[in-house]
Amino acid sequence: MTFRANLSAEGPELRLHSNRVFGACMTIGVCGLVAAGTRLSHSTAQSTVQVPVPRVSDQVFSSTTDRQTTRTKMGCTPGSQPTNFAAYSLGRSFNGLPLMAILRRCDLPQASQPTRANYLSYIYGDCVSGSDQGCQPPLEVQTWPACERSLASYASNEIPSLDPPANDSAARVAVFDGGNRTEVYTDRSTVVIFGTDPGEVKAAAASLIPNPPNLAPNTAVASSGQAPSSLPAPAPGSLTGTLSCIS
Amino acid sequence: MLGLAVAIFGSLAFAGASSADFPTFSHAYTQRTGGDCQNDGSDPVDALYYDHGGATNATTVTANATGWNHNSGDPQWLSVHAANGGYNCHLMDYQNASAGDLHITRYHIRIWGIPGSPPDNHKSVGDAHHERIVPEDGCGDSVYPNGHSADGSGFDEGREELGRQFIADGFRVTEDIWGNTANFKQCDGQFAGSNGVGVQIQLPI
Numbered sequence: 033m034t035f036r037a038n039l040s041a042e043g044p045e046l047r048l049h050s051n052r053v054f055g056a057c058m059t060i061g062v063c064g065l066v067a068a069g070t071r072l073s074h075s076t077a078q079s080t081v082q083v084p085v086p087r088v089s090d091q092v093f094s095s096t097t098d099r100q101t102t103r104t105k106m107g108c109t110p111g112s113q114p115t116n117f118a119a120y121s122l123g124r125s126f127n128g129l130p131l132m133a134i135l136r137r138c139d140l141p142q143a144s145q146p147t148r149a150n151y152l153s154y155i156y157g158d159c160v161s162g163s164d165q166g167c168q169p170p171l172e173v174q175t176w177p178a179c180e181r182s183l184a185s186y187a188s189n190e191i192p193s194l195d196p197p198a199n200d201s202a203a204r205v206a207v208f209d210g211g212n213r214t215e216v217y218t219d220r221s222t223v224v225i226f227g228t229d230p231g232e233v234k235a236a237a238a239s240l241i242p243n244p245p246n247l248a249p250n251t252a253v254a255s256s257g258q259a260p261s262s263l264p265a266p267a268p269g270s271l272t273g274t275l276s277c278i279s
Numbered sequence: 280m281l282g283l284a285v286a287i288f289g290s291l292a293f294a295g296a297s298s299a300d301f302p303t304f305s306h307a308y309t310q311r312t313g314g315d316c317q318n319d320g321s322d323p324v325d326a327l328y329y330d331h332g333g334a335t336n337a338t339t340v341t342a343n344a345t346g347w348n349h350n351s352g353d354p355q356w357l358s359v360h361a362a363n364g365g366y367n368c369h370l371m372d373y374q375n376a377s378a379g380d381l382h383i384t385r386y387h388i389r390i391w392g393i394p395g396s397p398p399d400n401h402k403s404v405g406d407a408h409h410e411r412i413v414p415e416d417g418c419g420d421s422v423y424p425n426g427h428s429a430d431g432s433g434f435d436e437g438r439e440e441l442g443r444q445f446i447a448d449g450f451r452v453t454e455d456i457w458g459n460t461a462n463f464k465q466c467d468g469q470f471a472g473s474n475g476v477g478v479q480i481q482l483p484i
Contacts, residue, residue, distance in 0.1 A: 147456050153462060165321050165355075168461060169462070172462060185458065209301050209306070
């Protein structure tokens with residue numbers, strides 16, 4: 033079960049139109065609890081509530097030394113600071129799905145594991161979880177540094193080679209899992225889009241907005257502009273796994 | 280192996296694209312409901328048993344190797360590779376846990392046999408995770424969130440603990456990158472996702 037809402041930009045804040053129970057919410061946290069029992073698309077009595085950009089949920093597990101960038105790993109930045117790789121979002125809402133959460137995850141590299149998580153995630157829309165039953169939000173946009181995640185990260189027997197590009201200056205796109213996961217390889221970033229509707233995932237891939245530089249993840253999405261007509265081609269070496277994290 | 284869809288972003292030419300699927304034994308995420316096994320994802324698939332990895336043997340050996348002898352927990356479904364080459368939505372075959380589901384914290388894995396695996400290489404998959412009881416607001420079992428420990432989220436902790444226990448028992452254990460890193464909202468409102476790693480455990484024939 034997922035939720036979406038009618039959103040419209042009115043001045044500096046987006047406004048969420050919902051029923052009066054939802055309209056009584058004062059904070060995003062409280063609203064989240066109320067929304068868990070409310071199907072917004074069925075609301076009738078309309079009211080309006082300001083929806084602020086969510087706080088960044090800081091899920092960085094690292095020590096001071098892990099803030100150092102090496103050839104194979106970017107240093108971890110906390111959620112309160114700009115990422116040290118170009119990140120992308122869909123702005124403050126997409127296709128009626130409001131931005132509900134921002135996650136900054138950067139794990140301690142483990143010798144026993146072939147990779148670690150290092151991404152900034154924007155989550156759109158809500159869902160209702162239960163005991164022993166997590167739920168998948170309708171849409172999630174994760175950006176990873178391409179030196180840590182790219183097409184080359186996967187076993188060769190799972191991923192065939194890319195088709196020749198029709199345009200040397202364009203980003204590349206790969207579709208996985210029946211369209212529920214799409215990866216966009218652009219410059220020094222890998223944008224991974226997850227969703228429950230392949231059509232929506234595809235539309236999201238065409239609507240990515242680069243975060244303005246030097247802004248923290250929540251400030252960046254609040255300041256983001258329009259999606260550009262194209263995104264740059266992947267940096268040399270990023271599709272073959274030879275891109276160094278040290279630029 | 281299905282073809283990989285590649286498009287040029289400027290015009291976003293997805294035309295003619297097909298998709299590469301998750302490692303072909305199953306879909307990437309378990310489901311809370313059966314039916315078409317679509318759009319109700321709950322856990323990332325993060326473990327593979329192979330060789331003598333049929334579901335019955337997998338659950339028995341898991342209990343022996345890890346001590347995860349309890350079998351309580353809610354049912355889930357998964358689209359698994361069928362004998363006819365397609366994919367069918369199956370209810371889990373077994374589950375193993377380190378404690379009952381009312382225990383304050385436990386490791387837990389649900390196991391699905393893969394009917395489409397070859398006779399000389401029976402496979403099963405699972406959703407290993409580390410979870411805790413959250414009593415507030417009627418929550419219940421909640422997988423530990425991202426950043427919970429050096430291993431990562433509760434999904435990463437469960438997978439790593441499973442692998443460590445099998446290594447300690449002398450089994451061959453390897454890891455691969457599967458890329459199923461979507462986040463799942465838990466009943467405490469926090470998010471947990473896998474780092475995309477899958478553990479592969481050989482159960483000798």
